[in-house]
Amino acid sequence: MASIKSRVLIGLMRNRHLFKGRLRKETMGPDVVSVLKFREECEKGAKRFGKVPNAVQLKQEQINHILSEWIIPENAPENKLLFYVHGGGYVSGSCNDHRAIVAKLTVKTGLTTLLYEYGLAPENPFPAAINDSVTVYQAVLEKGYQPENIIMMGESAGGGLCLALLLALKDKNIPLPKAAVAISPWTDLSCSGESYHSKNKVSLAPLNSWTVFSRYYTGNEDVKNPHISPLFGDLAGLPPIFIDAGEDDELFDDARMYYEKAKASGVDITFQKGEKMIHCYPLLAPLFPEATGALNNILYFILSKLAE
Numbered sequence: 284m285a286s287i288k289s290r291v292l293i294g295l296m297r298n299r300h301l302f303k304g305r306l307r308k309e310t311m312g313p314d315v316v317s318v319l320k321f322r323e324e325c326e327k328g329a330k331r332f333g334k335v336p337n338a339v340q341l342k343q344e345q346i347n348h349i350l351s352e353w354i355i356p357e358n359a360p361e362n363k364l365l366f367y368v369h370g371g372g373y374v375s376g377s378c379n380d381h382r383a384i385v386a387k388l389t390v391k392t393g394l395t396t397l398l399y400e401y402g403l404a405p406e407n408p409f410p411a412a413i414n415d416s417v418t419v420y421q422a423v424l425e426k427g428y429q430p431e432n433i434i435m436m437g438e439s440a441g442g443g444l445c446l447a448l449l450l451a452l453k454d455k456n457i458p459l460p461k462a463a464v465a466i467s468p469w470t471d472l473s474c475s476g477e478s479y480h481s482k483n484k485v486s487l488a489p490l491n492s493w494t495v496f497s498r499y500y501t502g503n504e505d506v507k508n509p510h511i512s513p514l515f516g517d518l519a520g521l522p523p524i525f526i527d528a529g530e531d532d533e534l535f536d537d538a539r540m541y542y543e544k545a546k547a548s549g550v551d552i553t554f555q556k557g558e559k560m561i562h563c564y565p566l567l568a569p570l571f572p573e574a575t576g577a578l579n580n581i582l583y584f585i586l587s588k589l590a591e
Contacts, residue, residue, distance in 0.1 A: 313498075347419075352397070364434070366460065369438070370437065371440055388582075394585075404496075417455070434589065447512075449522070453520060471536075478533050523553075560573055560574075
């Protein structure tokens, strides 16, 4: 049974439309203006995640014209790296709106983390995000980081892009990272999972948002291209993967189906299901015990893989 604390906090988030004077959950409009408004709201919402801890150092860098940010905790080992892929439905997300979230992970892992801004739709549809991610990853290898000392991680669309990036690297014969973590990953941009329909009312995302985001990101491309929807790729040969997904999330089936296919393909993969939990709930730690417990399991996976 979910804790009282989680039920209260999730209830407030789920009904936040009431605080804006709306009786019904917001519906995502199909126009570009609605998408850009969503992006703006994500940037404003970043302030809710608090400030960057004083214990970390921030260094910005342009990596082949891609704005990137190194988040470095005290006494971080020089040879190990957390390569973080931000979420945002491929239409939003930046170093600014993810800095505080990622900095928390940086402090807890003790690892230097690289956060970067891939091209966003609608201005930069597929393959901008995947191409930019390959470019940044290759640059990291050129800086001297060894693949066996890199953990790749992302949430939501960033979790899906993280998994798509593994396939792109495999296809290009670029050495894969030691392991990957995907929180509530978007693995199927055709939005075919049952949870897109069954979890509408309890999900935090605006209604219709995933189909709108998918259309702007994929354009005229085949939505089942594995570099868009990693669920449809050949998953054999991928490194160990840890997936977490909240049960009350439209993307839950994306995570579940990817896990089942990866396991059948021989991948060393772990699936952590959050009962009655919402989208990307581990990143809400320490607000309620389920988030803290899930995040601790993710941290253990990361550190144990780097220790092998």
